[in-house]
Amino acid sequence: MGIILHELVGTDQGRPFSPHCWKTVMSLAHKGLPFDRNRVSFRDIPKLENGYSSKVPVIRDQDQLVADSFEIALYLEDRHPDRPSLFKGEGGRAMARFVEGYSQMILHPFINVVVLMAVHNLLDAPNQAYFRESREKIFGRKLEDVAAMRDAKREAFTASLEPIRKMLLSQPFIGGEGPLFADYIVFGAFQWVRVLTPYQLFDRGDPVQDWFERCLDLHGGVAREIKAAV
Amino acid sequence: MGIILHELVGTDQGRPFSPHCWKTVMSLAHKGLPFDRNRVSFRDIPKLENGYSSKVPVIRDQDQLVADSFEIALYLEDRHPDRPSLFKGEGGRAMARFVEGYSQMILHPFINVVVLMAVHNLLDAPNQAYFRESREKIFGRKLEDVAAMRDAKREAFTASLEPIRKMLLSQPFIGGEGPLFADYIVFGAFQWVRVLTPYQLFDRGDPVQDWFERCLDLHGGVAREIKAAV
Numbered sequence: 001m002g003i004i005l006h007e008l009v010g011t012d013q014g015r016p017f018s019p020h021c022w023k024t025v026m027s028l029a030h031k032g033l034p035f036d037r038n039r040v041s042f043r044d045i046p047k048l049e050n051g052y053s054s055k056v057p058v059i060r061d062q063d064q065l066v067a068d069s070f071e072i073a074l075y076l077e078d079r080h081p082d083r084p085s086l087f088k089g090e091g092g093r094a095m096a097r098f099v100e101g102y103s104q105m106i107l108h109p110f111i112n113v114v115v116l117m118a119v120h121n122l123l124d125a126p127n128q129a130y131f132r133e134s135r136e137k138i139f140g141r142k143l144e145d146v147a148a149m150r151d152a153k154r155e156a157f158t159a160s161l162e163p164i165r166k167m168l169l170s171q172p173f174i175g176g177e178g179p180l181f182a183d184y185i186v187f188g189a190f191q192w193v194r195v196l197t198p199y200q201l202f203d204r205g206d207p208v209q210d211w212f213e214r215c216l217d218l219h220g221g222v223a224r225e226i227k228a229a230v
Numbered sequence: 231m232g233i234i235l236h237e238l239v240g241t242d243q244g245r246p247f248s249p250h251c252w253k254t255v256m257s258l259a260h261k262g263l264p265f266d267r268n269r270v271s272f273r274d275i276p277k278l279e280n281g282y283s284s285k286v287p288v289i290r291d292q293d294q295l296v297a298d299s300f301e302i303a304l305y306l307e308d309r310h311p312d313r314p315s316l317f318k319g320e321g322g323r324a325m326a327r328f329v330e331g332y333s334q335m336i337l338h339p340f341i342n343v344v345v346l347m348a349v350h351n352l353l354d355a356p357n358q359a360y361f362r363e364s365r366e367k368i369f370g371r372k373l374e375d376v377a378a379m380r381d382a383k384r385e386a387f388t389a390s391l392e393p394i395r396k397m398l399l400s401q402p403f404i405g406g407e408g409p410l411f412a413d414y415i416v417f418g419a420f421q422w423v424r425v426l427t428p429y430q431l432f433d434r435g436d437p438v439q440d441w442f443e444r445c446l447d448l449h450g451g452v453a454r455e456i457k458a459a460v
Contacts (some may be wrong), residue, residue, distance in 0.1 A: 008403070082448060091322015094406030101396030166331030176324030 010122030029219035115136035240352030249418035256414035259449035
């Protein structure tokens, strides 16, 4: 039996959107491991695998459960050292934590605003109620008021991509000549948008978009199988 | 004969301030290699080593010349694979480019503003003229007007350190349990400030400051030998 990936969807089962679950899809594909995707809603998560984790992704590998996309990548790397590496050494493993910090603390706050209403609108009524209550608590204001800040914040977001642009002058991937888990960390953030809304994250000709397209092409185009939102 | 490091100073020969040269000081110390520091002014650089490079750091290792702090780190790593690694593998080498992008594109713009007048004031008259002309061309406005933006930009700078804070929840250095070249990249940016001005970059209790202090302690405190500016 292959690995089972528990991942998040809304009412549309064919549109998994969680950035963290996408990191795991790409990690499993990178390792060339077969896996089945079990799609769950926000409110299903606490019941999953006897309440193993409050968040997805969670993977089941035979009798082993692992939660958290970074922990899963570390697990896959330890379990399958013979397959293509997700970190290429100790330095790469450590620095992926820095890329994670950049993605979650610099990119996610804006992307959260971009996708907010799209996520809400994709949910059924009970999940909408859960989502609205939990997110309005985090933001301290109504969802609609948060979403309205999107265009005003876009210019700062574009500037915040400069580390990626500068890095791309030296190499095609964060991982160097080929992608590593650090690429999937940032990829997940952009795929979250692509799956949920037609909002244009990138200006025309942005090399970050070229990199994103390269990631969409990876591993038989596993991430491109989900069409961009229209 | 040991390695010679050509590094930048102003009128005070005892106060090398270039962030890029500090990256190389730390790289050489990390490798445990003896080196002599040859201190030069901005206007000396074009004459150095028969015009080898328009920028410092430049190192001379016997009959080998290498310019650019990242290139020097790569050179030292290749030349001395038996000594402590600056990258810990291919992934670490690649991701150091991402950390470089973050440091130069996110941190440097603010730090440039912070240190601007201090650098100017440290130079002799001909170097001041060179510095003012070249920098006012880059900024498109008078040095004094750029420097005046410092306090208004500090809050955004503090927020831009979030990737480091998030990473420090997992490990004490960007390189993991110990420092790598990626740590020295960011260290150089903060040391630039420390050497030039008493301006407080960090809020009280910021874990980024704790990390910076750990870096100052490294390699026999080589970077602490230069007292903080008062």
